[in-house]
Amino acid sequence: MKAVLCKQHGLPETLVVEEVPSPVPGPKQVVISVQACGVNFPDTLIIQNLYQFKPALPFSPGGELAGVVKAVGEGVKHLQPGQPVLAFTGWGGFAEEVLADVKQVVPLPPGLDPAVAAAFMMTYGTSYHGLKDRAQLQAGETLLVLGAAGGVGLASIELGKKMGARVIAAASTAEKLAVCREHGADELINYESEDLRERIKALTDGRGVDVIYDPVGGKYAEPALRSIAWKGRYLVVGFAAGDIPKIPLNLALLKGCAILGVFWGDFAAREPQANMGNGMQLFQWLMQGELKPHISQRYPLEKAGEALRALMERKVTGKVVLVT
Numbered sequence: 001m002k003a004v005l006c007k008q009h010g011l012p013e014t015l016v017v018e019e020v021p022s023p024v025p026g027p028k029q030v031v032i033s034v035q036a037c038g039v040n041f042p043d044t045l046i047i048q049n050l051y052q053f054k055p056a057l058p059f060s061p062g063g064e065l066a067g068v069v070k071a072v073g074e075g076v077k078h079l080q081p082g083q084p085v086l087a088f089t090g091w092g093g094f095a096e097e098v099l100a101d102v103k104q105v106v107p108l109p110p111g112l113d114p115a116v117a118a119a120f121m122m123t124y125g126t127s128y129h130g131l132k133d134r135a136q137l138q139a140g141e142t143l144l145v146l147g148a149a150g151g152v153g154l155a156s157i158e159l160g161k162k163m164g165a166r167v168i169a170a171a172s173t174a175e176k177l178a179v180c181r182e183h184g185a186d187e188l189i190n191y192e193s194e195d196l197r198e199r200i201k202a203l204t205d206g207r208g209v210d211v212i213y214d215p216v217g218g219k220y221a222e223p224a225l226r227s228i229a230w231k232g233r234y235l236v237v238g239f240a241a242g243d244i245p246k247i248p249l250n251l252a253l254l255k256g257c258a259i260l261g262v263f264w265g266d267f268a269a270r271e272p273q274a275n276m277g278n279g280m281q282l283f284q285w286l287m288q289g290e291l292k293p294h295i296s297q298r299y300p301l302e303k304a305g306e307a308l309r310a311l312m313e314r315k316v317t318g319k320v321v322l323v324t
Contacts, residue, residue, distance in 0.1 A: 002324075003095035004304040007058040009049040012308035015061075017301065023099035025073030030100055032085060035114035037093035037322045038064035039299075039307045040122055040151070041215075041240055046091060047308070055091050061304075062093025062322070066108065066117035076102055084108040086117050088268075094304050096324050106279070109287055116286075119293045119319040122264070123151040124282050125275070126237065127159050130213060130262035132278070135233040139164025141210035142229075144200065146220055147240055148185065149176030151319040154294050156213045157183045162290065165211070168203055170196065170220070172314075179294065179317050191220055200227040208255075213237060221245035225255075232257040240314065294318030 003020045025031050043061040045051040069083045079085065079102065086106045092098045108117055131137045143160040147153045148169035160167045161184040169185035171177050177188040189199045200209060208229035214221055218241025225234055225247060234257060252259055268275040285291045296317045299307040307320050 001096040002301060003060045004062075004301060004322075005058045005060060006047045009047065009057070012044070012047065012305035012312070015047065015305045015308075017304075020095075022097050025071050025076075025099065027074040028076060028102050029073040030069050030076060030079055030085075030102060030105060031071040032065070032067045032087055032098050032100055032105070033070045034065050034093060034096055034098055034324050035067040036065065036118035036298075036324070037062040038118040038122060039304075039311055039316075039320045039322060040064060041238060041311060043094075044308050044312050053090055060092050060094045060098075061308075062095070063090045064088055064118055064122045065093035065098060066114040067098075069105075070097060078102075079105060079107070084110065084112070084114070084117075086121060088121070094301065094322060096301070109283065112287070115295060115298060115321045115323060116293055118321050119151070119295050120286060120291075121279065121282070123155040123293070123319065124159065124286075124291065125268070125279060126262060126264040127152050127155040127213070128278050128282055129264050129267050129275075130235045130237060130260075131156060131159055131163060131211070133267070133274070134260045134262055135211045135213075135235055137163050137165055137211050140166075142166045142168065142204060143211045143213065144168045144170065144209040144224065144227075145180075145185075146170050146191075146212070146214045146224060147216035148180045149317045150215060150240065150314075151316075152215045152237060153213075154180065154183045154318050155291075157185050158291055160213075161186075162285065168200070168209065176317055183292070183294065196220055197223045197227050200224075204229070208232060211235065216241045217245050218243045219245075222247060222251075225251050225257075225259075228255050228257050230256050234259045235262050236260065237262045295321060298323050300324075
């Protein structure tokens with residue numbers, strides 16, 4: 001089978017595509033024929049040895065994939081060859097086949113496009129956990145989304161609207177903001193050409209925003225926090241800008257606000273029942289057509305490096321996926 005391999009830590013251009021032996025399932029394992037694999041920001045970190053998880057070299061990146069079960073190991077009863085599934089493997093998904101523990105595998109509803117499935121759960125799961133479990137977003141509140149045209153950004157716009165919030169989307173270009181509008185954003189801020197604080201002040205009549213969803217970090221974190229309302233909640237989701245901001249903690253005191261970390265992967269591992277409940281709700285909304293993942297491009301396996309480079313340079317709107 002073909003696999004995209006990270007044989008030395010580095011940038012996307014160091015990845016290679018090679019033929020490797022097909023995996024064989026052991027007890028409580030399955031082999032999945034991969035049809036699509038989501039390309040996510042952690043994939044850009046793991047190949048540089050900058051992520052929390054550090055697999056031994058060589059390895060394939062890609063932790064969110066959809067496909068069909070090819071073979072099952074001893075003790076696997078609820079999954080059968082030919083069954084469509086979604087899997088969260090941490091890494092290994094940029095390949096034609098992947099070995100997964102049964103605990104990492106979720107059966108998929110019939111008829112769901114594998115590319116949509118592979119572009120869905122990590123972004124929507126992160127956003128729903130952040131808005132529902134961490135921020136406890138309420139109907140009628142105002143939500144500010146930074147980096148709003150990215151995968152988790154568009155997911156949080158849709159979910160914020162679903163939860164009854166007024167959503168302000170902030171992004172860097174008019175083209176990105178147009179996509180945010182298509183996904184339900186009520187107000188738009190171009191933070192490259194407009195003053196972020198002044199626009200928030202104008203849009204909220206000086207009150208500020210109740211919840212800030214920040215997957216970007218960098219230079220907009222502090223002005224956003226300075227624009228939060230009394231008892232607001234600031235969600236720390238990631239650092240796509242590359243810089244981890246240093247926040248003056250007196251702002252939390254002055255605003256009476258909370259700064260909350262959002263780590264969906266650890267939440268899923270530590271609180272599997274709560275995560276399962278979130279996932280069931282999200283898939284119900286997806287199958288009802290109430291959530292619409294935005295896939296801006298589908299790449300073949302051989303162009304995995306290009307997909308990762310586009311993500312690193314923040315050229316991606318919504319999600320990109322690899323298809324085999």
